[in-house]
Amino acid sequence: MRTIVQKYGGTSVANTKLIKNVARRVIRAKEAGNRVVVVVSAMGHTTDELLSLAREITPCPPEREIAMLLATGEQVSIALLAMAIDAAGYPVVSLTGFQAGIETDSAYTKARILSIRSDRLQKELNDRKIVIVAGFQGINEAGEITTLGRGGSDATAVALAAALKADQCEIYTDVDGVYTADPRIVPKAHKLEFISYDEMLELASLGALVLQPRAVEFAKKYAVPLVIRSSFNDCEGTLVGEVKSVENGRLVSGIAHDLNVAKIGIFDVPDRPGIARHIFQALADEYINVDMIIQGWVRNDHNDIVFTVARDDLARVIPVVERVVKEIGASGFVYNDRVAKVSIVGAGMVTNPGVAAAMFKALAREGINIEMISTSEIKVSCVIQEDQAIKAVGALHAEFFG
Amino acid sequence: MRTIVQKYGGTSVANTKLIKNVARRVIRAKEAGNRVVVVVSAMGHTTDELLSLAREITPCPPEREIAMLLATGEQVSIALLAMAIDAAGYPVVSLTGFQAGIETDSAYTKARILSIRSDRLQKELNDRKIVIVAGFQGINEAGEITTLGRGGSDATAVALAAALKADQCEIYTDVDGVYTADPRIVPKAHKLEFISYDEMLELASLGALVLQPRAVEFAKKYAVPLVIRSSFNDCEGTLVGEVKSVENGRLVSGIAHDLNVAKIGIFDVPDRPGIARHIFQALADEYINVDMIIQGWVRNDHNDIVFTVARDDLARVIPVVERVVKEIGASGFVYNDRVAKVSIVGAGMVTNPGVAAAMFKALAREGINIEMISTSEIKVSCVIQEDQAIKAVGALHAEFFG
Structure with missing residues (x-):
């Protein structure tokens, strides 16, 4: 018997009518002969409220x-979902995080899953129940x-799928799958049938909010096949898995953009071993994720360090940086929360040196100034002014897909 | 050092401004040198929503x-309350029911507290923290x-007070204390300075919604001194405790009324041993509380059994009664959900036989027909038509409090 983990995001359970709709999908998977575990997020905007x-x-x-x-x-x-499934006559049980045995570290609002004690889950599945788990x-x-931080329900679903050795983990959301760019911004963007874990990881990290990066990491580590689908239709969705051949014929798989970015510059940092560690350890101690880090050329035994964080974290970053500037004897710092990041991602670019140049050319053609650059084997990211982000995404999509 | 348990009901924490107000009261009790445990209900109408x-x-x-x-x-x-207290600079921790060690039976929505594992609570109090517990x-x-059923937060507070051997359990609500009748109906009703556990128990059971009956029972059993006060002012409130003298000078302490009543009559019940047990066990199995039970005079080896339940439970009562009628061979049943119960309560009436008669006279004078009567040592209750309840309460208050 196959074991399926399904995860439904907040928009898929935003009201009781949608919850009943989700119940029907869950029951369909059960009726198809699967053992079914369902992870749900909070309804609609509950978390924000x-x-x-x-x-x-x-x-x-x-x-x-x-x-x-x-x-x-x-x-x-x-x-509520358990009530809807029960009302349709199927045995069901809902489990909170602690009841489902989801053990995490103590980073209260950004906790990481350490392990799953799955005995209760196994028992309920053996009793032929549909199991609903709080993401x-x-x-x-x-x-x-x-709590696991924004989007943490994805991580819950993948971790459960790994612990239960599930055959598939289906992430239901309000989009049909992974697109070459955000279709709300680029009408010509098209859906991908397949994307590799690594590409998905980069896209997710770069602000394509369809899936939480940590969830992709976990899925890759435990080789959990992921499917990203819409809970509002029966379209095929995008499969996320291991690349079958190095030559997948695509140079670039997608364009991502992230508006939740702020950049901070620390001036005249003394050039001593351990200084970078001092700065970024202080931020890590506050559970602040630093994204890009750029250190310039050393002049007069000093240099500038520029880095980016999620804009949401900026209010917590500033006091830390203020303190650190004094501790290390830097001359001061500035920040800018009106920036954005645009990125191109593709497993093919590792063997093709012209891709970054093509990206810079496309941005230059539109008169977009690049403030920071960061690259990995399969992505190039540029920090630009926030108000140019949409134009940049359109230009990059036209360059690589168009 | 004194230990105080405070309980704040839903109206006292209905919005964030009121929660901050509660935080100030809690801090005042802490500043007065007490160990403070606070039990809170859900905000405003959350449970209904x-x-x-x-x-x-x-x-x-x-x-x-x-x-x-x-x-x-x-x-x-x-x-939210823990956040407000923390923001004021006081060490605080919030605990869910399971974290506070509140162990209950398995009557899911009407559970009874079996015991309190208080080690976590004691540890937090010893660490000088204000402890906030989910009621x-x-x-x-x-x-x-x-969950403990409606008003269960009172039971939580008293059970914690008993487990911690608290010096006082303060129940904060939206009224100043216990009145001789509901002041919204009887403008002349006045507040009692003191009421005995037994009287409070009767008043609470009879629909004076200021305190949950089970909480009073618990307080009596463990001799926890209760104070009922308003969270909106600094008035003295009503102390609930053991009667100091048998002669407390009052015949009747209060008038209660309850509109959440339905009555059910089962006709031509065969007069066999075990029949009553059969009927009421079937209801108990569904966790339905039966209030008054009246069995008439046996004629032709049959009689009628009439009983009352909370009107909220009627939808669950009907199918049980339907089944039971067949099983026991009764001829049928009727129900009426347009009835109410009015009661007089007073420890003094046990030694004064004229009180019930005075009650019936006062109701008769207003042309109110009595459908059922039930008495205990310290109360007399009458079931009447629902639309006459307000008039009845006024007449009884005039009769006994002049």
Whole structure:
């Protein structure tokens, strides 16, 4: 018997009518003879609504209490979905993060899954029940409720699929699959039938919000076949898996853009061993993810360090940088939260040196200034002014797909 | 050092401004040198809103999933209150039912607290933290989330006060204390400074919604001094405790009324031993509380049995009665959900035989027909037509409080 893990995002369960719709899809998978585990997110904008309640109380709530607060969103969804499936006459049980044995570290609102104690899950599946699991949440060693950070339900689904050795992990969302660019911005963008884990990982990390990067990482590590599909239609979706041949015939698989970017520059950093570690350890201690880092040419034993973070994190980054600037004896710092990142991703570019040049040329043609560049074997990213991002994505899609 | 348990109901935490107000009260108790445990209900109408979501999914959701759903309401409140107290600079921690060690039976939405594993609570108090506990919820032996039924947060507060041997349990609500009748109906009703556990138990059971009966029972059993106060002002409130003298000078302490009543009559029940047990066991199996039971005079080896239940439960009662009527060979049944119960309560009436008569006289004077009567040592209750309830309460208050 095949084991399927399905994950439904917040837009797929935004109201009770949609929840009933999800129940029908889940039942269809059960009726097809599968063991079915379903991971759900909080309904619609619940998480944002809860966060704005918290903000009405205080600008800086403790992370532990944020996790306590946000975990309720998914608990509502699992109960309602279980009710809908029960009403259709199928045995079902809903499980919170702690009941499903999802053990995480203690980074309360950005926790990582450490392991899955799957005995309860296995027992319920053996009892022929459909199992509904709250996404985005877990429990740490001390029995405290944690949340996995935005998009964490994807990670829950993939981790469960890995733990249960599932045959497939289906990520249901409000788009049909992975596109060559965001179709809301580039009308000519088309859906990909297949994309490799590595390409998906880059796309996800670069702001293509269809899937959480950590989930892709996990899927790659445990070779969990992922399918990204819409919960609103029966289209095929995109399969994410291992590349079958090095020559997949595509130079570039997709264009990504990310508007949730801020850049910070620290000036006149003394050129001493351990200085970079000092700066970025201080940020890591606050669970702030740093994305791109650029260090210029050393002049007079000093240089400038520029890096980017998620714009959401900027308010927490500034006090850390303020402190660090004093500690290391830099001359000061500036930040800019009106920037964006555009990227091209493709497993083919590793063997083809002209791709980055083609990207820069396409941007230059539109008069777009590149502020930072970062490359990996399968992607090139540029930080540009935020108000030029849409134009940039269009130009890049035309260059590589058009 | 004194230990105080405070409980704040849904109206006291209905929005973030009120939650900050509660935080100030909690801090005041802490500043006065107490160890403080706070139990909170769900914000405002959250529980009703969650239930109506469930009803959009299905008319008969499984009880386990209702508990799973409703438990989220209190979890939101504890997180927000903890944030408000933390923002004021006081060490605080919020605990869900399972984290607070509240162990219940498995009557999912009407669970009873079996015991409190208080080690976590004690540890947090010893660390000088203010501890915020989710009311209304617990966990059963199997690790499943349960809820205690409407008003269950009172039971949580009293059970915690008993487990921690607290010096006082303060129940904060939207009224100043216990009144001689509902002040919204009887403008002349006045607040009682003191009321005995037994009287409070009767008043609470009879629909004076200021306190949950089970909470009073628990408080009496463990001799927890209760104070009922408003969270919106600093008035004194009503103390609930053991009667100091048998002669407390009052014949009647209060008038209660309950509109959440339905009566059911089963006709021509065969007069055999075990028949009553059969009927009421069937209802108990569905966790339906039966209130008044009246069995008439046996004629021709048959009689009629009439009983009342909470009107909310009627939809669940009817199919049970339908089945039972067939099983026992009764001739049929009727029900009426347009009835109400009015009651007088007073520890003094046990030694004064004229009180019930005075009650019947006062009702008769207003032309109110009595459909059922039930008495205990300290109360007399009458079931009457629902549309006469308000008039009846006024007449009884005039009779006994002049």
